[in-house]
Amino acid sequence: MSLSINNGIGKARGKYIARMDADDISLPNRLEDQVKYLEDNPDISICGTNVTYLNEKGIETPLLRDNFPLTHEYIKAGLMFYCFIRHPTVMLKKDIMEEYNLMYDGDFNSSEDFELWSRACHYIKFANMQQVLLKYRFHSSNYTGLRKNEGANNYKKVMMDSFRRLEITFSSEELQLLCPLTCEINELNKKHVIEILQACAQKIREANRIKHVYENEALEYALELRMGWTKHKYRHKVITVIRKIAKFINPYNNVSFVIDKFSSHLELYGVVSTLKQLYIALVSSERRRYFYEKRKSSDNN
Template sequence: MPRISVIMPVHNNALYLQEAVNSILWQTLADLELIIIDDGSTDGSTGIIHEIRDARVRKVFHPVQMGIVASLNEGLQLAQGEYVARMDSDDIAALNRLEVQAYFMDQNPVVDICGTGYTTDYHGPVKLNPLHHEEIKVWLLFYCCILHPSVMMRSSSISRLGIRYDPDYPHAEDYELWNRLSSSARLANVPHNLMYYRPHAGQVSNRHRWIQDNTARRIRQRQILQLGLHLSDAEYSIMSRLAEFRLGDDPESYRTATGFANWLLDQNRQYQVYDQNILALALSRCISKMPIY
């Protein structure tokens, strides 16, 4: 049984695929299996995968595209490692990524899932998401603060919690999963830059932005329901402006946002879903347009 299983779905990423594969196969922790699932690629990715000669690579080929969720769930089913890591076929992992994350998980046995810090520019700043579970749980109300391709999970947690991606949340399946698990699993982020998250025009967030935004709305509405609230369109508009740190600078925008924040805090005081102090701090940062990273 390998120490780590890495799941890499692929669909038409021939331009970046070899770099992504190499960044896993050249890891300092070599006791791994790389499960590459080619989801009906038509751009030459399939040929690149066929040419990989490494006994640690398991190859799955879909004759037609089945979608990212089907590929991810298939990977979870196939994975045999003690830990299961995610990797995208257009990103680059730091060569010690798996070693650092596995050590973190070994030292923190209560943690079920951890992500990492990352950069979107080789020369740019490192982005560090919230580190601890209660912080992550709160910030998930506002944005997806666990970088999906950087994730590592315990295989035992996948079995215990029945972890699977939900196809009813297209292009935000990870955001849905972390929110769903935030009440039953322990989440964490490692405070180290272990991923180059490559920005490009073909990313889901660029090609399917409207669908992703609509799905994120459904996820946030579901989480807000735990506070006994169902947001109107106008109220959700305030929520989304808070989440995207784009409130206006005029007094009326500030007054409206402050009223909305106090409303959430009053409801949370009653329902006790989130840590009250962390929620108050997060809302304050959103109103002040001070992202955590």
């Protein structure tokens, strides 16, 4: 794919180049709005937009939406860990890309865009428009390639390049946990993982005080987001278990209510206590339903 995109960029004759994938849907005003944004902001060379998601059946999921940072320094700091430019929404200035020889590197299979943006953000300015200008089709295979060994390893290589700018290195275990694709967290290792990530974050802060690669506020945003994502991943795993248990005990139960009511217990009481409270509540609910149905049947007779 990288070779084809590079060829397309080389043959393009326009001032701006817009990217998208064949199965996504650009809104009618997308190109007009992005061109206007770049014309009004001549210091910006690459801009992305917000998206809404389409599932595999083509149904829009309005509650699922990116919340990427909008300004360059925050995008730049975030690119240490995440690809904060949604690739199919990109519009870029052709002359700037050629001036800095910013082309896709085919050695980074499944992470070509992440590698390009992580490299380019140190030479040119990025922005994300807040408007939704594209409907992004989400397939189960979207992230499959990234999670395979080659894709995950390439993702970590991009992160390592960012860390080299700070002149710091991390052990294999630290890099495994810093990478969102390979970080595994559960009840047994949660404390260990968070301690390691906190130590890595402090190492990044101290290096940045010397090298001044990132603005401090933007860096704190990126580090807090990375820590928050890890805690969310742990929380999401447990909530998935809660959801399954809730459905098993009572398939008619309002699972959304259960999740809202009991997921907050995780931070206070831990997994075992939360599940115990959940079980008691669901069994009580089931008993009430049983006696209600029994009484209703008796009244009808």
